[in-house]
Amino acid sequence: MAKTMSGIVLTGHGGPECLVWRDDLPMPVPMQGEVLVRLRAAAVNNTDINTRLAWYSKGDGTADDASWAGAPIAFPRVQGIDGCGEIVALGEGVAPARRGERVLIEPCLRWANGRALAQPWFLGSECDGSFAQFLRVDARHAHRVDSPLSDGELASFPCSYSTAENMLVRTGLGAGERVLVTGASGGVGSAALQLARARGAEVVAVTVPKKADALRELGAADVLDRDAVPPANSFDVVVDLVGGARWPLLLDALKPGGRYAVSGAIAGPIVPLDLRTLYLKDLQFFGCTALNDGVFAGLVAQIEAGRIKPLVAAEYRLRDIAAAQAAFVEKRHTGKIVLLHD
Secondary structure: OOOEEEEEEEOOOOOHHHEEEEEEEEOOOOOOOEEEEEEEEEEOOHHHHHHHHOOOOOOOOOOOOOOOOOOOOOOOEOOOOOOEEEEEEEOOOOOHHHOOOEEEEOOEEEEEOOEEEEEEEEEOOOEOOOOEOEEEEEHHHEEEOOOOOOHHHHHOOHHHHHHHHHHHHHHOOOOOOEEEEOOOOOHHHHHHHHHHHHOOOEEEEEEOHHHHHHHHHHOOOEEEEOOOOOOOOOEEEEEEOOEOOOHHHHHHHEEEEEEEEEOOOOOEOOOOOOHHHHHHOOOEEEEOOOOOOOHHHHHHHHHHHOOOOOOEEEEEEHHHHHHHHHHHHHOOOOOEEEEEOO
C-alpha cells in the first residue's frame, strides 16, 4: 500500500483556517487486533466545531483540557467522529474473512493500540478520526453493516444516532411514555425522535416553526416552538441537546419522578438549577457521553432491519469541509450534513 494518504488535519484551535488539506499524511498501519478502513464518507457534528474552537475547555484559555476526555488535543489531529467504509487490511490476530467488509466505525472507543482503555477515547478527539482516506481502529469497533443505503447515508448514523439511543437507554424510555426532545431538527434530535417512536413512546419535538412539518413526518406527535413554555408536569423524559437560559423550564415540564438526559449545550453550558425542583420532584439526571455496552451494535441491527432511516440534509466533498461547517453552523438544515471522500 501507499505510504501516504490525503485528508484534513486540524492544526490548532481557532477558525476554519485551522483545517488544512494535506496529501502527505502518513498511512496508518494496523496493529495487533486492528483493521485498516478505507473511508468513503464522514459527517459534520457539533463536536468537530467545538473541538476546533476549544469549547470543551473549562480552563484559563490554554486549552489544556480541550478534548472530550479533558486533555490537550495533539496537533495535527485528523478529526471526524462519523465514518463509513470498508476494511482493506488486517492486523495480526484479525480473522481473514473480515477483509472487504463494509463497516460503520463506533465513535466511542474502549480499545485502542492493542489495549483496553481506562477511559474511552472518541474518534477525532483523543485519536485520529474519519476526515482522511484511511483509519486504523480496533477490529471490535468496526461493525459490519449489510444495508442498501449509500455511504453518505450510513455515515449520518454513528455519532448522532448512537448518542440518541444511549440517552434513551440510560433513561429507560419505554412504550407509552411521553418524551420532550429539544433541538429536534438536528442530527441527535431527529435521531432521538425516530428511536423514541420505535420504542413506542410519544414524542413532542422542540424546534423552529419552519421545521415543524419535517419533524411531524418523522413521527412527532406534537411540535413546540423553541420559544414556547412546555406544559408543566407533562413528560416522563426530557432529551436535551440545548441547555441555555430556558433550561429550568425543562425541569418544570417533567412529571414527578421524571428523567432528564443531556448530551449537548448548544444554547449555553451554564444553567441555573433550583435544587428544590430536583429533590421535591424526585427527578433523575443523566449525563450521556460514553456509550453503554451494546448500544452501537444494537443501532447497526436497527439500520439493517430498516427500522430507522437516514436524514441527510446535504452532501459536500471532504476537501470542502469549511463550507460544510459554515452551512452546519447556520442551522437551516434538518438532519445531517455528510462529507464524501474523493
